[in-house]
Amino acid sequence: MQALPGFRDFLPTDCAARNYIFAHWREVARRYGFVEWDGPVLEPTELYRKKSGDEIIGQLFNFTDKGEREVALRPELTPTLARIIAAHEREFKKPLKWFSIGSCFRYEKQQRGRLREHIQLNCDVIGEPGLAADIELVALSIDILRVFGFNEKDFVVRISDREFWIDFLKSQNVPEASWQEILQTIDKSEREPREKTIEKLGALSDPVLAILEKGGRSEKLEKLVDGLRARGLADFVDVDVRIVRGLAYYTGIVFEVFDRVGKLRAVAGGGRYDNLIEQLSDGATKLPAVGFAMGDVVLGELIKDRPTASQKMETTLRDESKIDIYVVVAKEERRADALAQVQQLRDGGYRVDYPLVPEKVGKQFQLAEDLGATIAVLYGDEWPQVKVKTLATREEKLVPNSDLFARIDSLLR
RNA sequence: GUGGUCGUAGCUCAAUGGUAGAGCUCCAGAUUGUGGUUCUGGUUGUUGCGGGUUCGAGUCCCGUCGGCCACCCCA
Numbered sequence: 001m002q003a004l005p006g007f008r009d010f011l012p013t014d015c016a017a018r019n020y021i022f023a024h025w026r027e028v029a030r031r032y033g034f035v036e037w038d039g040p041v042l043e044p045t046e047l048y049r050k051k052s053g054d055e056i057i058g059q060l061f062n063f064t065d066k067g068e069r070e071v072a073l074r075p076e077l078t079p080t081l082a083r084i085i086a087a088h089e090r091e092f093k094k095p096l097k098w099f100s101i102g103s104c105f106r107y108e109k110q111q112r113g114r115l116r117e118h119i120q121l122n123c124d125v126i127g128e129p130g131l132a133a134d135i136e137l138v139a140l141s142i143d144i145l146r147v148f149g150f151n152e153k154d155f156v157v158r159i160s161d162r163e164f165w166i167d168f169l170k171s172q173n174v175p176e177a178s179w180q181e182i183l184q185t186i187d188k189s190e191r192e193p194r195e196k197t198i199e200k201l202g203a204l205s206d207p208v209l210a211i212l213e214k215g216g217r218s219e220k221l222e223k224l225v226d227g228l229r230a231r232g233l234a235d236f237v238d239v240d241v242r243i244v245r246g247l248a249y250y251t252g253i254v255f256e257v258f259d260r261v262g263k264l265r266a267v268a269g270g271g272r273y274d275n276l277i278e279q280l281s282d283g284a285t286k287l288p289a290v291g292f293a294m295g296d297v298v299l300g301e302l303i304k305d306r307p308t309a310s311q312k313m314e315t316t317l318r319d320e321s322k323i324d325i326y327v328v329v330a331k332e333e334r335r336a337d338a339l340a341q342v343q344q345l346r347d348g349g350y351r352v353d354y355p356l357v358p359e360k361v362g363k364q365f366q367l368a369e370d371l372g373a374t375i376a377v378l379y380g381d382e383w384p385q386v387k388v389k390t391l392a393t394r395e396e397k398l399v400p401n402s403d404l405f406a407r408i409d410s411l412l413r
Numbered sequence: 414g415u416g417g418u419c420g421u422a423g424c425u426c427a428a429u430g431g432u433a434g435a436g437c438u439c440c441a442g443a444u445u446g447u448g449g450u451u452c453u454g455g456u457u458g459u460u461g462c463g464g465g466u467u468c469g470a471g472u473c474c475c476g477u478c479g480g481c482c483a484c485c486c487c488a
Contacts, residue, residue, distance in 0.1 A: 059488090378447080
């Protein structure tokens, strides 16, 4: 028996790596004043139908439950957030700065960097229509990557604006019904042959391709970059109107984060969705919002790919897995005395381990070494004195067991 | 979902159609209370699974499951 395709087992090493990512996500989100929320993994399929676009529906991990309800494992966190906000918005002062870390699912053939279950960080600012919120979120996404040890040579945030394209489509008198399709064609233009894009765009192909080649000009996007420049983060971003993003609910600024080499999938992506909360509340609540999501899988691959980031992670994980003290039971008749002090040391907050069954002293020291213990405390013939040994220097000192805490404290402080 | 490719010990990989192996890991030892090295010994396989061809299949053929890559799509 093994895990289902696209689902992962997390052995202790994997779990440590995952928690390393979570810890950094939380730390930076809190630096920015965001608070954490959570929601159900399973939602009514209806929550995603018509809100996110057809593409996402086709890849939902959905089924009918025993109560004949149509349900879906959440493919992303934003609809759940919008649903919660629509129901509880009066309980909070605006703007809300919320983040969440949770598993998301999709039913499709897995590939590198894309599994059926992955974990996303989602950060959103709700209730603030101004560009300041967009800038804050882009800055947050940059700072999150920076704490992992990445710099402007490792990744880039490509920023665009759907309003720029909407204005363009209006100026070309394109009927609103076909906007979504044209936006998707622009989104795909990078990955598709030029001829196919031209064919799809028809009469619009000349002006659109001209914009794609020369780059679009937008006062809003320039202001956004100015805002990031004021924070010293301008080198991390490129204005790039080719970015549109697949989800239907985006209404303004959209952005995606890529590795500079361009080998991996997008590390993060997001944008403004000013109508989604209104849609999900049937018009009862209208709140502008902007947010982004970052997945653990691609991020993990990027960390492995960059020596600076991977070494930083390795060092952290090695230090965190270490124990402080290994208790060596050299004489079994001292085991009870040793365990009494193990308990006290653990109560004192130290990480302490010892052999559950009688072992040779040599083997116990080997275990102490393997577990990364800083010091070993030996219980044997010297009782009521114990030997306290600093493993790195091999220095040993005999102390009365009543002085153990003072000795440990001076060594580990 | 479509196509290509691969699947041998816990891991990394060997084995012209002729008895399934190595390294690492793991476990146990190297005179009775001291660790990173070294040495010795040991465990582990229905060769992913199921059929077929053959005197004989890890090897060839078909199917199936799983991994990877591309397409699709990308939250």
